[in-house]
Amino acid sequence: MPNSPIAPGTPYEGKAKILTPTATPGIWQIFFKDDATAFNAQKRGEIRGKGEINCTISSHLFQFLEHQGIPTHFVRQTAPNCMEVHALTMFALEVVVRNRAAGSLCRETGLPLGLELAPPLVEFYYKNDALGDPLLTPDRLRLLNLATPQQVQTLTEMAQQINGHLCRFFAECGILLIDFKLEFGWNDHGQVILADEISPDTCRLWLAGESDPVQRVVDKDRFRHDLGGVESAYQLVLERVLRR
Structure with a gap:
């Protein structure tokens, strides 16, 4: 959801989604695109069927998280690639939860790929494409005034709770949740709400029991690193999620 008000009927287009206010006040429609980007949009492409799958x-x-007591912006899915959501004021933050070392954590620290992190790591990134979405220290987070101390605590606790629920969910699907990105906003009452999406675009997912470092990947890393089989990996995740 955009941070600033948008006139009714004016769409807001991001890299992977298009958001449009509906005729119902406070309700927006999200259209999920097949467009794919990586490395802060330096790499672009298309993953056929990605919009519908995600x-x-x-x-x-x-809906699963709502049943676990996590408030989300979701209202209903109106088409294979469209959903309606509650309008929120968004934090300019990405909250990343890491259960195992991968991606930038390995590149920046030298930790071995797949190292289990106990407890899981919760990190905050500044959602700013021009700056490359930098990792924020607590002092920088406070300096930028992107969230109050109480909101930071709430975001951290919610991310930890969501991680626990999703780890168990994906484990029942035969999938390891390596790490993932969350975005949050708040409503008119100041309640912090989970927003954006949860999909192979925003989660790093490995097949449980698969030792081959390429075959186990069933997320956007297949697109990022030209591993092939992107569409089939996304489809596999969809099938397992819906079967669970």
Whole structure:
């Protein structure tokens, strides 16, 4: 959801989704695109069927989390690649939860790929494409005034709770949740709400029991690193999520 007000009927287009206010006040429609980007949009492409898959997975997981007591912006899925959501004021933050070392954590620290992190690591990144979405220290987070101390605590606790629920959910699907990105906003009452999406675009997912470092990957890393089989990996995740 955009941070600033948008006139009714004016769409807001991001890299992976298009958001449009509906005729119902406070309700927006999200259209999920097949467009794919990586490395802060330096790499671009298309993953056929990604919009429908990510919308359906996100819809399913939002409803699952709602049943666990996590408030989300989800209202209903209106088409294979569209959902309606509650309008929120968004934090300019990405909250990343890491259960195992991968991606930038390995590149920046030298930790071995797949190292289990106990307890899981919760990190905050500044959602700013021009700056490359930098990792924020607590002091920088406070300096930028992107969230109050109480909101930071709430975001951290919610991320930890969501991680626990999703780890168990994916484990029942035969999938390891390596790490993932969350975005949050708040409503008119100041309540912090989970937003955006939860999908192979925003989660790093490995097949449980698969030792081959390429074959186990069933997320956007297949696109990032030209591993091939991107569409089939996304489809596999969808099938397992819906079967669970």
